[in-house]
Amino acid sequence: MTSYAFRRRLSRNFTRFCLAVFVCICLGPVLWAIVTSFLPLSAMTSTPPDLNPLNATLENYVEVFDTSRGLLSGLINSLIIALFTSAIALTLGAMAAYALARLNMPGSTPLLLVILATQMFPAIVIVIPLFLVMSRIDLIDKHIGLIVVYLSFVLPIVIWILKGFFEGIPLELERAAAVDGASPLQVFRHVILPISLPPLFATGVFAFIESWNEFFFAIILTRIHVKTAPIAIAEFSGQYQTLYGQMLASAVLASLPVVVLAIIFRKFILEGFVEGAVKA
């Protein structure tokens, strides 16, 4: 006899099993990258790979910080670009989203669809014209060039996420503040902004990660001075040999900020996205 309780336990365990498999598939490569980053090149290229932990070494990590490798400057460039992109995206995006959510402007729905439509072109379609425009206005290999490009795809998503959240804030809250004597700016500053911090953090982290990880536009729109971390990492794969150990060590290093951000703000991120989803 299979009782209801048994069947329920069975189905719950099955769900858990599937989730576990999914997690392994996702984390497997990451784990492999971490392990490999501690191995000398010889251990990796031998067949089968020599995974003896006694061979573990930090040499990959030491070598990637050699300035000629460009990783350090890559990380700094990425940091500058990601910080500016997310700061600008949050500031502009919050204002635009608030306006779209609250002001009954004629044409706000088409406008929202246009904002979404900008996201429908594959990067490969726009990258050549973009390159031509950027070189004409002399923004190739400049921080601001990449920031502008990243904003063009981060900003629309930020607007959509925050719009959903702002719509979930009861209108009465703003009305109560207006009756209490708050100017529109004070309503935003004292009421809307404080209760919007979790979703703002969440979207900010999202914008940061998007621009931190971006590779395609970065490799085409930069040359020497503004190589970002992903480009610097890719360059470990050279014409004659690929320095897997160093490449993966840099990848691990480059992932650290993102992981740290996610851990610090995970409460906010969950809260923010759940609220945006449920209340809207």
Added chain:
Amino acid sequence: MAEVTLTNVTKRFGSVLACDDINLHVDDGQFISMLGPSGCGKSTLLNVIAGLEEATSGEIKIGDRVVNNLGPFERDVAMVFQNYALYPHMTVAENIGFSLRLRKRPAQEIQKRVMDVARMLELNQLLDRLPRELSGGQQQRVAIGRAVIREPSIFLFDEPFSNLDAGLRIRMRSEVKELHQRLGVTSIFVTHDQEEALSISDCIAVMRAGRIEQTDTPENVYSRPASKYVARFIGSPQMDIFSGEFERQDGRLLYRIGEALFEVPPLINQPEAPVDIGVRPEHVLIGEKGAPAEVHIVQPIGPFTYVTAKWEGGEATSRVTGIAHLKPKEQVYIQFDPVGLHVFDRTTEKRVNLFSLTA
């Protein structure tokens, strides 16, 4: 404190007419309820008075000032919302004191006035809590406190008790009534609950589809409804309204409803058009005399029992004091108490005075 006068106020949302040519006068210190079903424009009217919505046309006066072009704060109104609208990130004390903080009052004064208000509303133990840590009734008291501390010239209440459970709703009614008696501030109270409006107000404006159908005291709205609509909206169970015909028999005047004939008092005016007659349950008498009918439904509610009796072509609900020992299908006789007859013109649906006893 101030009086409020609305003259020909109209509010449109695109093609939707939410408030249609409203004229209303609220005396200084009066407690008036705007009563109507959802979607009748009562909340919109409140928002227009508050300055949260702009009137499409018409004039709004608070005291001697025309306030059409003033913001909510400049109108010196305070408002309590249905969903409380407490600032979720502020404590009870900060919520109540927010308006004073915006006006840059000294911290000491804010603290003192918040304490005064909190004591009055029995919130002094809760000042450091966040709204989400309070019960619904406590949240609503904070919302009221936030309005009271402003010492405004008008209180506006937008269905403040709708989200509370039944028992609490009745307690909050008396609390708000007591508050009004103590402060004497002109109050406009929006509700769809006729019992709430009857119990709390000095005056009731019954609204229907953007218009005011009747503005009068609770007694008059109940006992002299201006139209069929008001008659049906006020009172629970609803007034029974019949479309019958007058008949004369042996010099007596009767009103025929289906197969049953009911005795009515003599006429003071000849009706110009066919009329309908309405009777509330307390004026439908079950006894030994009258028109024969059959008991259909018996609903005891404690102090009263509502008995619905049917006859060929009609049915009426009677309020019987105490427990009625009646069973469905039982034969009874019903009469209408002459003092409780309401007569309405069948086409215009307006009240007409026809009988000598009800004039």
